[in-house]
Amino acid sequence: MSWLTSTGPQAIDFGDLGVRLAIDLLAITALAYGLYYRRHRRRELLTVYASFNIGVFIVVTAISLGQIAVAVGFGLFAVLAMIRLRSEPYSHQEFAYFFLALVLALACGVDLGSLPLTIGLCALALAAAAVVDHPRLLPPIRPFEVTLELVFADQSALRRHLEERLPATVIEATVLEIDYVREVTRARVLCLDRPARAGLLPDPSLDAPLDARDR
Numbered sequence: 001m002s003w004l005t006s007t008g009p010q011a012i013d014f015g016d017l018g019v020r021l022a023i024d025l026l027a028i029t030a031l032a033y034g035l036y037y038r039r040h041r042r043r044e045l046l047t048v049y050a051s052f053n054i055g056v057f058i059v060v061t062a063i064s065l066g067q068i069a070v071a072v073g074f075g076l077f078a079v080l081a082m083i084r085l086r087s088e089p090y091s092h093q094e095f096a097y098f099f100l101a102l103v104l105a106l107a108c109g110v111d112l113g114s115l116p117l118t119i120g121l122c123a124l125a126l127a128a129a130a131v132v133d134h135p136r137l138l139p140p141i142r143p144f145e146v147t148l149e150l151v152f153a154d155q156s157a158l159r160r161h162l163e164e165r166l167p168a169t170v171i172e173a174t175v176l177e178i179d180y181v182r183e184v185t186r187a188r189v190l191c192l193d194r195p196a197r198a199g200l201l202p203d204p205s206l207d208a209p210l211d212a213r214d215r
Contacts, residue, residue: 024108027122060109
């Protein structure tokens with residue numbers, strides 16, 4: 001079947017490829033650092049978004065030039081994405097930025113025949129992220145980790161306990177680890193500051209867990 005094999009190498013326009021790579025690098029920098037990190041402060045995802053974007057750009061470029069088979073390229077991409085995405089829980093916002101990193105790589109990695117079109121599509125994706133995730137439209141949600149010396153039977157009990165102890169409204173609480181021997185629960189929490197007590201939550205840019213001891 002022809003779709004399982006390479007279509008044969010094509011002539012490479014290194015000048016055009018270099019320009020599209022530069023556009024992609026500028027776009028992913030604007031998305032990952034200019035938008036995501038400045039708003040959500042989760043430092044480790046900068047590396048994830050950037051490496052994911054560059055990886056997809058390389059694979060899509062190789063496929064479009066006929067250097068590797070389509071099935072092999074997308075199979076490799078799918079395996080790597082599954083391994084990374086299954087290793088840690090992500091919020092819906094983080095998945096949205098993940099998707100936009102993919103869109104930018106596809107828009108730049110495929111030769112659309114028009115550099116202004118490529119720039120326009122990237123600008124459209126960045127503008128959508130800037131508007132949809134703007135803090136004036138949606139209140140800023142702060143992520144951090146907590147370690148509790150309790151084991152909770154369900155997610156609702158965990159959320160009630162956190163809201164009693166934290167000066168914030170808990171939007172989402174995801175259990176990362178439960179140690180029944182030490183009776184410890186580690187969870188990732190997304191919180192919305194209560195106006196009267198804003199500023200009392202830990203700074204997520206420090207990337208340090210909050211120890212909420214109950215004994």
